[in-house]
Amino acid sequence: MIKKIKWKKILLVTVTMIGVMIVVAGSYGWNLVTSTFTNIQENIDRKESEKRLASINFDEGDPFSLLLMGIDEPDEDEGDPYRRSDALVVVTVNPSTKSTQMVSIPRDTYTEIVGLGEKDKINHSYAFGGTEMTIRTVENFLDIPIDYFVRVNMEGFEDMVDALGGIEVENDFDFKYRGTHFEEGTLQLNGADALSYARMRAQDPRGDFGRQERQREILQILIDKGASFSSVTRIEEILTVVEENIRTNLGLGDIWSIQSNYRDALHAIEEHVVAGEDGEMDEVYYYLPDEEKVQELSKVLKEHLEINNESTDK
Structure with missing residues (x-):
């Protein structure tokens, strides 16, 4: 069986290798790290979110939220020209x-796309309106503010795996995907195979939830390998991959503050799933969320963020 993937390190990296940049900064060169971090900044026009009336102060230990977005490349083989969020x-x-x-939102979740004026799969929000529309849509879906985001090009997983010399995974069932046979047991994967391993969904008896687990497994392995001392010798290659594939509105100072002041919060992780059921409309598959359960989840998240419920009601 694949070991249950623990999420407690995912915030430290906030997608693959941001944490690695900090780990190796002192030993390799702070200037190179800060230069890379400057190039991955994307301060989109968030204006004032109606769901967050006050700014976040990391030094004072304010609770905060973050949206991790994995963006897929267009599938030109299937005539699809749009980039969509493969993981939220x-x-x-x-x-x-x-x-x-932590809440993993199924990519096919049927919900209102804010700014579009209609309902669709939540992962289509990126195709219609990029990062801003995706954030607004997730905010509306869970009725909470999204303070920060980290966006990753899913193709960057392939480059990162190769930069770290490949990875080892424990595969708990035999399957084939895009011409590659993934046998049950311990597997050594290069970047291309790791990406295929993370993407397969149709043959997984757990469907999208199984794919999410494999993606979390690879993230955890990348984080562990990237934070090891042996990775320092490949830091230039690693930083190049980071610069090409990651964008965020977190500043380097914010990352330092999170590492310093929020570390203990990562020792107690509670994972949530979006309750719902499979459905179909016009012969198109959707994941239909249980609205009552989503409201209950929203209440939990608001309490965790110390938000007055009345201030964020839809």
């Missing part, structure tokens, strides 16, 4: 309670 993970962190809540 909402993270809320509260240093006072020393706890972290």
Whole structure:
């Protein structure tokens, strides 16, 4: 069996290798790291979110939220020209309670696309309106503010795996995907195979939830390998991959503050799933969320963020 993937390190890296940059900064060269970090900044026009009336102060230990977005390349072989969010993970962190809540949103979740004026799969929000529309849509879906985001090009997984010399995974069932045979047991994967391993969904008896677990498995392995001392010798290659594939509105100072002031919050992780059921409309598959359960989840997240429910009601 694949070991249960623990999420407690995902915030430290906030997608693959941001944490590695900090780990190796002192030993390799702070100037190179800060230069790379400057190039991955993307301060989109968020204006004032109606769901967040006050700014976040990391030094004072304010709870905050983060949206982790994995963006897929267009599938030109299938005539699809659009980039969509292949993975959406909402993270809320509260240093006072020393706890972290994490919600993985199924990509086919049927919900209102804010700014489009209609309902569709939540992962289509990126194709219609990029990062801004995706954030607004997730905010509306969970009725909480999204303070920060980290966006990753899913193709960057392939480059990162190769930069770290490949990875080893424990595959718990035999399957074939895009011409590659993934046998049950311990597998050594290069970048291309790791990406295929992370993407397969149709043959997984757990469907999209199984794919999410494999993606989290690879993230965890990349983080562990990237943070090891042996990775320092490949830091230039690693930083190049980071610069080409990651964008965020977190500043380097923010990352330092999170590492310093929020570390204990990562020791108590509670994972949530979006309750719902499979459905179909016009012969198109959707994941239909249970609205009552989503409201209950929203209440949990609001309490964790120390938000007055009345201030964010839809």
